[in-house]
Structure formats: C-alpha cells, structure tokens
Amino acid sequence: MVESASYRSETTALRRQAILMAALKLFATRGYTETTMEDIRQLSGASTGSIYHHFENKEKLALALYLEGRKGLNSHLQAIMDTPGLSLEEVIKTLVSTYLGWFAANPDLGQYIIQADSTEYLSAQVQSLQQSSDAVSQHIMAWLRPFIDDGSIALYPDQLYVPLLLGPSREFVRRWLKTRQNSDFHTAQQELARAAWHTLRPSH
Template sequence: MKLTTLVNKLVVRRTDRLFAKFLSIEEEKRERVINAAMKEFAQKGYSAASTNEIAKEAGISKGLLFHYFTSKKDMYLYLYDHSIEMLVNEVEAKVDREERDFFKKIRQTAVVKLGIYNVHPDLFQFMEKAFFEESPEVKPELLERYKRIAASEYSHMFADIDTSKFKDGVDPGRALQVVLWSMEGLGEKMREQHRRVGGELQIEELMSEFDAYMELFERSFYK
C-alpha cells in the first residue's frame, strides 16, 4: 500500500461530504482560498486568525467561505490535512526507496521535509505554527493526527530496512519505536521552549540535535 493511501485513511479524508462543496469549485478559486487561509493561520495562529481577512485575501465573501466550510475549526483542520498530504507526496517523490540503511533513511526523510521550506515557505510556516499551536479548540486533534501519521509513516517507510546491521538481540521494530518516542520527546521539548521564550524554529539547531540523537542510537543499535 502506498504511503499516500495509508495517510489518507488516517487523516480526515478530503473527499468527505463535509468538504464536498469546497472540492467542487474550480481549482484556481480553491487554491486562492487555501493560500489565503494558510497565510493567515501561519502568520497569526489559530485563535488570532481572521476569517474576514481570509475571505478578503481570497477575493470571496465571508458567507461564501462558510458555505465551503462549516466552521473556522473545520477550515483549519482541512488545511492541516491538505498540508500533510503535500508533505507526504514530497517525501514519496524524493526519498530514495532503495536505501535500506535505517539511520540514513531517517535522516534523508528529515532533510527532505526541511528542504520543503525552500519550495513551499508558506506551507512550512503554517506547519511550524500548527506544531506549536496551543488553542484547546484544535490542539488535541492536531496532536492525535501528528502521532498517528508519524507512526504509520515511519513503520511503512522502514518496512524493508537492512536488519543485518543491527546488533544481535536488538529488535528493529522496537528500535524504531524508541526512535519515535525520542522524536516525540524532542518535539515536546521544542514546544516547551517555544512556550517559554517564543521565537522561530531554529532549523540548524534542530538538525544538530537530531543528528546527535541519531548518532547515539546508531552506536547503540548497530554492530
């Protein structure tokens, strides 16, 4: 099963009747709305984002905007799912499927995702803002999505790794789970730091810490 198919089963499906009206409009108008909403949410976060500004930026009335989406929350979660699908498609297209080294593939996946910043800066900014989102209206659902998607993505992408490199007695499946738990912990550390001091995501610092974790795990798990 392709990763995109798997993810589509885990996130709110964009073909759901909830978004049928929005999906039925012409692509150019649909992209205007998506771009306007992504820009507004990326700049202001969920709570402060204005649906009036989104409608104005998209060149449509607020009434029409809520004809497409039943609420601001539905619009936001739709946009999040749409962004996840774009990220997954980029990873599928650019990660070397022939690479079977566990840790090389993990880093390759991380580099591809961060590289999207250069191609889709608005999407990256939106996803960064969503990662740090604290609104109780959407935070629980964002965290649930993040955990499910991360687990399914990694388990699928690393199904064909070279297990001969692991030390005797090391279960590759459990090793993957340890890596996932550590990445969740790193993410929570970043959220806590953001809550305390704010500021933008420091990509170089993040990758440096990511690499330090991977080097530690590689020494621990590999022969």
C-alpha cells in the first residue's frame, strides 16, 4: 500500500507535535537544563532520526515550543476579532475571556511562554523575535483603529491599548500560574472583561 502525500504530511505533523508536548512536560517537571534530547525522544516515542529531523538541537526545540504556544494563543484571539455579528463591547469582553480561558486550558504551555523572555536559554531569541512574533498586538490595533478614529473607543496613546485590554488579565494569569491553586476563572473572566470594557469605552 502506497502512502499518500497527505497521510505522510499528517503523520509528520503529529510526530512533531508529540515531540513538542514531550519537551513541554519535561521542561515543566525537570527543568530545561536537566532535560536532554534523549529524554524527549524517549517520552515522545520518536526515533533519533525523527527528532533531529524536526529539531536540530534542544535550543531550536525550545524556541519552536515557544512559537507554537504563541501561535495557539494568538489564533484564538484573532478568531474573536474575525467573528461577524459581535458588538464592539462583546468583542472586547470576549477577547479577555478567551485570553484567560486559553491559559486555564493550557497552564504548562502558558507558563512557558510567559516566562520565556526571562529564561537564559530563550530570552535573547524571544526578544529578537518580539516585533515579528507579536502579530496579535498588531491585529488588535488594526481592528481597534476604526473605533478609535470614530470615537467608539476612548483615546489613548497607541502603545497603551493592548496593555489596557489584556494587561490585568496577564497579571492575574501570572500570579495564578505560580501556585495553580483553585481559582474562580469564570468570575475572573467576567470581572476582568467588564473592567477592560469600562476602561476602553468613551467616557461620554
């Protein structure tokens, strides 16, 4: 039986994802320094050839994991802005709720991407990629621009909009990730979403 190109491509993508998830589990439990490529290979079930086909070394794998996390979070947020039929208030509140929900569903990956810019093995690479990888901020600003221009959104310097929208939620997530103690995410989603809208809506 001859494998189709689409089947091989899907299998390769699944194998790559298994390697990334194995690395995430090991980084979270053992730490980056104590984790070896052989550890990741064994946990993922990949062959030596396969793991090095996808990732040249542990540093490249760590960066790919960071980018994968950012891409996943960003795609969730971008989907909200692209959803037709929502009011401005609904989109802003749903952005905050979705942001919090993603971290609640992906705590290890969320902690990994939040801490990436302060880790010795990733900080320089993350900082060098910050402008190009921060596509969601650019998307948010592009989406907000018409509402800023017509007065539907309060007027602030451009660099403040994303921090005002997601900054309090990021701080809540950062604190929660340190302990992983039970937290009422539903209430947090409601209240932080309400606070974001209250901050961004015009005062008149």
